[in-house]
């Protein structure tokens with residue numbers, strides 16, 4: 001059973017008379033334990049793909065399945081529940097709640113699902129280098145710090161699927177590598193399916209698969225080749 | 239609760255203001271209710287003190303105590319266990335013991351000192367002669383009249399000495415002075431009339447009334463109060479004012495909660511993207527509204543209780559705990575239904591739009 005499965009999924013947006021095909025008919029699978037990178041130019045449909053996978057919007061045609069469940073055809077209430085339990089979302093824009101302190105962002109998860117076991121907050125904060133910021137509010141954090149807290153929040157309820165839309169966009173390259181390393185470790189150690197949209201081609205070093213989207217069309221790339229290419233470039237730089 | 243409380247804590251100023259508005263609205267409603275109730279009470283406390291059920295007036299009086307004229311002897315023709323003579327007349331008194339000779343509008347009630355109409359004395363003693371009166375304590379608080387003070391009557395030679403005070407004795411918004419029936423005759427008709435034909439105004443009955451003369455009309459005390467000159471009009475006017483005020487307050491609170499919810503759409507969208515259910519968000523909005531309204535209403539109620547102590551005695555303001563609790567519950571209900579109205583908006587928030 002795949003973690004995520006797109007069956008003939010298509011997404012169109014109507015804009016007056018014209019129809020934008022944000023995602024052309026797509027068949028696609030991500031297995032548990034896979035770390036998939038999505039690359040492609042701006043406006044190509046990466047965010048559209050990710051939000052479809054996370055059930056934030058419904059496909060125009062086709063089905064999205066999460067762990068075998070027909071996600072895209074469920075009611076919003078059921079989808080919200082699944083999203084909360086199974087999916088960790090790291091959004092392009094900050095997705096923190098402005099009036100909760102860093103530690104309370106995670107405590108909120110405890111409040112909602114008090115029965116379930118969550119990861120250790122301290123450990124997560126340590127890993128992401130935000131343990132000194134637990135009392136602060138999102139408005140008092142830098143963009144990168146906010147991003148890291150968002151990642152901690154996404155990992156906290158130990159979801160089986162992590163969807164990350166440019167999680168490293170506002171981080172320096174050292175932090176960016178660290179963050180991606182954490183994600184890679186999560187996928188390998190805990191058998192999670194992770195999809196990460198990124199503009200930074202160097203980060204694909206940690207990924208198992210690389211998908212390129214162009215004008216709504218998904219193309220699977222030869223991951224090893226790309227990794228080698230960019231690894232070499234980096235070596236050359238040094 | 240977690241979200242609701244943390245948000246209030248984070249945006250203290252904003253939520254203090256919201257709470258302030260709730261408080262002001264609640265206080266306004268409570269204050270007006272207190273005034274209305276106080277004024278209504280000032281019409282009737284003397285009557286409520288009787289704890290009577292029925293009053294007999296002469297037929298042509300049209301429920302107007304003052305217009306009713308009955309001969310004393312009629313009391314014997316009334317078949318009831320607890321019956322009492324009642325005479326009433328408005329009057330103006332002057333306190334001879336004070337320097338400024340202020341004139342005071344009062345209402346005289348002529349009663350028999352041993353009947354059940356005799357008021358409970360809180361200070362001094364019951365009148366024993368035709369020259370003594372027991373007064374409502376408001377004349378003490380408002381005009382400084384003391385026991386032993388001699389009062390003279392406007393347009394009358396009669397002098398009366400205050401011998402006792404009773405509480406909560408107002409009739410048609412005037413303090414009541416209790417006198418004997420004979421003193422009443424002197425006040426009203428300027429001469430004593432000890433005969434059995436002496437005119438009084440009504441006969442008050444506590445408990446069952448078996449039979450009464452044909453030329454008398456039987457009126458329940460409730461109806462009698464409603465027919466007091468001006469009473470129904472006052473109660474109705476205030477009732478409508480308070481009713482509309484509560485409706486307007488409900489709408490204002492509803493709009494308030496709605497605007498707050500609209501402002502937080504983006505945040506709710508983020509929560510929804512995280513998979514937090516609309517139900518949980520709605521619940522926290524309702525809890526938050528309840529908290530704000532509750533604190534506002536409680537402070538409003540406390541302030542209105544405090545107000546009743548600070549207002550000068552001349553203001554007919556009186557709190558009734560039943561009304562206070564009733565209005566509080568009503569306001570809380572309105573606030574929460576305002577929040578419920580916003581729940582629709584929350585359910586409809588598209589997480590994608592909110593985060594885009």
Ligand SMILES: Nc1ncnc2c1ncn2[C@@H]1O[C@H](COP(=O)(O)OP(=O)(O)OP(=O)(O)O)[C@@H](O)[C@H]1O
Pocket residue numbers: 013014015020021022040041042043044045046047048049092
């Ligand atoms: N709600 C919408 N209504 C109309 N058009 C939309 C909507 N959302 C996305 N699009 C269009 O679909 C296309 C794909 O958008 P998408 O956000 O997926 O791009 P992206 O690959 O994530 O770009 P970026 O790298 O800049 O984030 C774009 O042309 C965009 O204008």
Ligand SMILES: [Mg+2]
Pocket residue numbers: 046047048092165
């Ligand atoms: Mg995007």
